[in-house]
Amino acid sequence: MRWSAIRTPIVVAGAGLAAVALLHLHDPHNTGAYGFCPFHVVTGLWCPGCGGLRAVNDLTNGDVIGSLSSNVFILPLLVVLVGAWMLWVRKRWRGAGDRMIVLHKPSAVVILVLLAVFTILRNTPWGSWLAPA
Amino acid sequence: MSEPYDPNKQPQPGPPQYGQQPQYGQPPQYGQQPEYGQPQYGQPPGGAFYPPTPTYNYASWGSRVGAYLLDSWVVALPGTALVIIGYIMLLSSLTTTSDEYGYTTTADINAGAIVLVFVGVLISIAINVWNVGYRQGATGQSLGKKWMGISVVSEPSGQPLGLGMSIVRWVLASALGGACFLNYLWPLWDAKKQCWHDMIIKSVVIRAR
Numbered sequence: 001m002r003w004s005a006i007r008t009p010i011v012v013a014g015a016g017l018a019a020v021a022l023l024h025l026h027d028p029h030n031t032g033a034y035g036f037c038p039f040h041v042v043t044g045l046w047c048p049g050c051g052g053l054r055a056v057n058d059l060t061n062g063d064v065i066g067s068l069s070s071n072v073f074i075l076p077l078l079v080v081l082v083g084a085w086m087l088w089v090r091k092r093w094r095g096a097g098d099r100m101i102v103l104h105k106p107s108a109v110v111i112l113v114l115l116a117v118f119t120i121l122r123n124t125p126w127g128s129w130l131a132p133a
Numbered sequence: 134m135s136e137p138y139d140p141n142k143q144p145q146p147g148p149p150q151y152g153q154q155p156q157y158g159q160p161p162q163y164g165q166q167p168e169y170g171q172p173q174y175g176q177p178p179g180g181a182f183y184p185p186t187p188t189y190n191y192a193s194w195g196s197r198v199g200a201y202l203l204d205s206w207v208v209a210l211p212g213t214a215l216v217i218i219g220y221i222m223l224l225s226s227l228t229t230t231s232d233e234y235g236y237t238t239t240a241d242i243n244a245g246a247i248v249l250v251f252v253g254v255l256i257s258i259a260i261n262v263w264n265v266g267y268r269q270g271a272t273g274q275s276l277g278k279k280w281m282g283i284s285v286v287s288e289p290s291g292q293p294l295g296l297g298m299s300i301v302r303w304v305l306a307s308a309l310g311g312a313c314f315l316n317y318l319w320p321l322w323d324a325k326k327q328c329w330h331d332m333i334i335k336s337v338v339i340r341a342r
Contacts (some may be wrong), residue, residue: 022341047313101322108323108332 003106005092012100013085024060028118045123048073048115061076069133163338187291192283192338203277209260215253222246255314261303270299274341284341288325297332305330 028034039047055074058066067075084101091097103111121127206213224241267276273284273293285302287294293303309316309329312334320326 007327024196049315102324103322104324108319112329 002093006089007097009085009089009092009100016081020056020060023056028057036090046119048097048119064081066133069129071132072130085092157160187289188290189286189337189339190327191320192281192340194318194320194326196281196283196340197320197338200275200277200281203259203280204264204275208264208276209257212253212255212257212260216250216255217253218275219246219249219251219253222249262300265303266300270294270296276337278341282341283338285336285338288335288337294334294336298336302330302334302336305333 034053037047037050039045040050040065049071051071052074055067055070056078058064058070059075059078063090088097088100118130122130154218186220222243223246226246262275264275268276269285271293272279285294285299286292287298293299306316306328317327319328320338325331327337331337
């Protein structure tokens with residue numbers, strides 16, 4: 001039965017929506033609401049994920065500008081995830097495909113370089129607009 | 134029967150033939166030769182002239198997490214247990230006293246507990262050098278990976294990494310994983326199910342059977 005093929009995507013979507021709902025109700029703008037980023041605690045620097053939870057919370061309140069100034073990568077990441085999920089469902093419905101996202105070497109390198117540049121920039125005065133606001 | 138885990142043991146576990154001069158005009162082929170009649174993992178039988186990079190049956194992310202937990206919390210337990218006991222002794226030996234003016238002093242560091250923590254860390258390192266460095270370097274499997282049925286090999290050759298590279302891989306994994314947890318999640322979406330330390334030293338984790 002085809003429905004069994006898309007059981008995993010449905011579970012994944014459910015988990016994602018539950019996480020978004022939690023981030024909407026339990027506001028990560030309150031310091032320490034979800035603990036602390038260990039990288040930030042140890043080094044005092046912003047890691048590439050810092051501001052990510054706040055950015056999701058901003059989006060659930062319709063605040064796109066706030067989201068981008070918390071972590072500029074979260075909005076595009078969520079768009080990509082939703083798109084990849086829909087393609088995944090279509091593939092699995094047709095009886096093919098295993099994982100939702102499969103990154104090959106070139107795209108992995110591009111993403112890692114982007115994250116590295118982003119991490120350096122948001123910790124310098126010139127990139128302070130990329131630091132969590 | 135002492136060590137039944139290793140049917141493929143060969144006298145030269147490291148990546149073969151480094152430092153051998155490739156002939157001029159020929160592309161170097163480190164580790165690509167079909168070696169000593171040993172079967173390449175996952176390669177179809179009856180090999181071609183130029184075996185392309187062997188096709189692997191990559192280990193699942195869950196099995197790797199399982200092996201990691203087994204290696205750090207079961208195999209290395211003699212060391213970690215001493216560390217934990219030492220910490221508990223250390224914390225409970227700290228006595229906090231308040232005098233009549235309300236000042237508090239914390240004193241009496243238990244020297245024995247500090248020695249216990251120190252010895253525990255040394256034992257953990259020794260166990261990991263044997264388990265993750267020597268054993269995984271020679272056979273492809275730490276004890277945790279053996280129990281999970283998975284194995285680490287060099288991607289170009291399909292051979293175990295050898296002691297040196299296996300220790301480099303372990304140190305890289307700890308450093309990268311400590312700096313960013315994404316390193317440990319990367320196999321979930323990577324085409325070859327590699328972590329960053331796997332990409333750097335060109336290793337893959339595969340199913341052993």
